[in-house]
Amino acid sequence: MYSPEQETISTTSSTKVPVKYGELIVLGYNGSLPNGDRGRRKSRFALYKRPKANGVKPSTVHVACSPQAAKAISNKDQHSISYTLSRVQMVVVEYTHDCNTDMFQIGRSTESPIDFVVTDTVAGSQSNTDAPSVQSTISRFACRIKCQRSPPYTARIYAAGFDSSKNIFLGEKAAKWRTPDGQMDGLTTNGVLVMHPRNGFSQDSKPGVWREISVCGNVFTLRETRSAQQRGKMVETESHELVDGSLIDLCGATLLWRTAEGLARAPTLKHLEALRQEINAARPQCPVGFNTLAFPSLQRGKETPDEKQPWVYLQCGHVHGYHDWGSRRHGRGLTAAAAPPGGGNGGGGGNGEGRHRECPMCRARGPYVPLWLGCEAAFYVDAAPPTHAFGPCGHVCSEKTAAFWSQIPLPHGTHTFHAACPFCAQQLSGERGGFVRLIFQGPLD
Known part of the structure; x- marks a missing residue:
């Protein structure tokens, strides 16, 4: 876990301010969680530029249960996404370090890879305990956001987050497919939905259209139900880039994304x-x-x-x-x-x-x-x-x-x-x- 103080002041300057990419605010909490904001569990989370880039990007693709695929999964220092096609076939995509981006992960898990711990929002209940719901529909590793480390600090969202072993597993029943260029992509069980408001986040704002974001950041129309195995249609004209006022729904909690510029206004x-x-x-x-x-x-x-x-x-x-x-x-x-x-x-x-x-x-x-x-x-x-x-x-x-x-x-x-x-x-x-x-x-x- 990091804090903005880690990146704040050099020995020669006392005026350096950490770069803020934006903030995520959970709907349903009027300024703080019922029992107070504590650690990574709070009503709002600020994303600051990290001291060192921790972003990752896809690199090598391994097909079937090859030794290379098994090695990629077992390597604790190697990020990878595993797509189980059948009991005998699996595609493993290795991810390599990306020095140009910072990655932030959101989910229900309290494990260390999760930067912002989010639990189910109970409507109108401001006295609920901190204990997560037994029947929670929020994924333990729900989504990840990658921010460009250089201006304009663009933030992009992807479904699913890497676990403590730096892996993402999409099981047999998860919606997954091979893209026209030979890559793999898929959806998480209950999905990550995003809506970008029209006319920005201002007094002229109007609702946009809810879309689903895939593991690789592609945009799709909604499935018939949250966990249906049949994906929606790909919307090539739209992006997984977050804008001021974008709403992110994790099936149990909805988050509002505000950019640093938007918050300044x-x-x-x-x-x-x-x-x-x-x-x-x-x-x-x-x-x-x-x-x-x-x-x-x-x-x-x-x-x-x-x-x-x-x-x-x-x-x-x-x-x-x-x-x-x-x-x-x-x-x-x-x-x-x-x-x-x-x-x-x-x-x-x-x-x-x-x-x-x-x-x-x-x-x-x-x-x-x-x-x-x-x-x-x-x-x-x-x-x-x-x-x-x-x-x-x-x-x-x-x-x-x-x-x-x-x-x-x-x-x-x-x-x-x-x-x-x-x-x-x-x-x-x-x-x-x-x-x-x-x-x-x-x-x-």
Whole structure:
């Protein structure tokens, strides 16, 4: 494992700054993992230029179970990819050192070759333990990213990562094939999907098309289901080059790629804090209780809503303080609780089920949830004030950011897609496209 400090300062200069290629941010975590970021397991991972290049590129191809193939597999210092065609036939592709690239590996495994350990994201659950899911669908060695060590520092993604023996094995059942130029290629069990946004990652961004990336970095249309053995059609006009705002889905977690240039233009946590203070300085009031409302500190942590917490009727957007009137029988039993339910910096106010209320301002009925500011600045497409809230979770962000994420079909399970809140990964719902404009009442004095 390395850190940027390894490459930082020479003895003659104290101003050398490590080159950052970009960052990977896991969707569903509002600034940090529920139990805190630790080591290689965290909500975001920065890719820095390494002190020495560790990239690899394909070289010699060995066919069948030849002594050379067996030697390539058993050599701990030799990277290789093995394609099992049958019980008696295997193709082994040796990889050699590439002095022009740095390689970073992502997966569920905690073994040393993995730079960024990613576990399954549980939508809306910000109190789940660090223990990986027993039924995890994320590959132990899910994918690898190669970054050019010279400008423009292009990052390219490939399915599968090398294990502790520097091998990648594609078994008999894995989708694999021989390419027209005689090389081998294949897909991993649940696949690595990538979507590049149109118009970059900005307020003009639009969703792109989800594609699958092969072990050799080729681009394909999606399979019928994630683990189908029949590959999609090759899309020769598209690339495995990551752009600012590219989404990477590992079947259990989705990652957002932000380039160093994109992050330099993005709002910072300091900017979001200034916007929070600006909202609170306007002293918004509950239109019924007339008490002043205030968004809690971004650093406060995962707690239950406090007494000044703004709450919203998601059907209409009217913002109130917490109250327990207006309860309606919805489904089974009374919907209102005597005290505010738990929420948090990352978790939002739950799924809204069982908390439907009638707004005292306009009589609209719908979920009534606490509001939480979206703290992960990398998810924002602009630096505008937080004026809109996702439903049913109550995470607040700018209008353009809410509109962008509400249009993104994120992979869910093995064959479905739905829009979700980037801050907590809950599936969006509601009649207004999954988000609502907030209507605050200012002070009466």
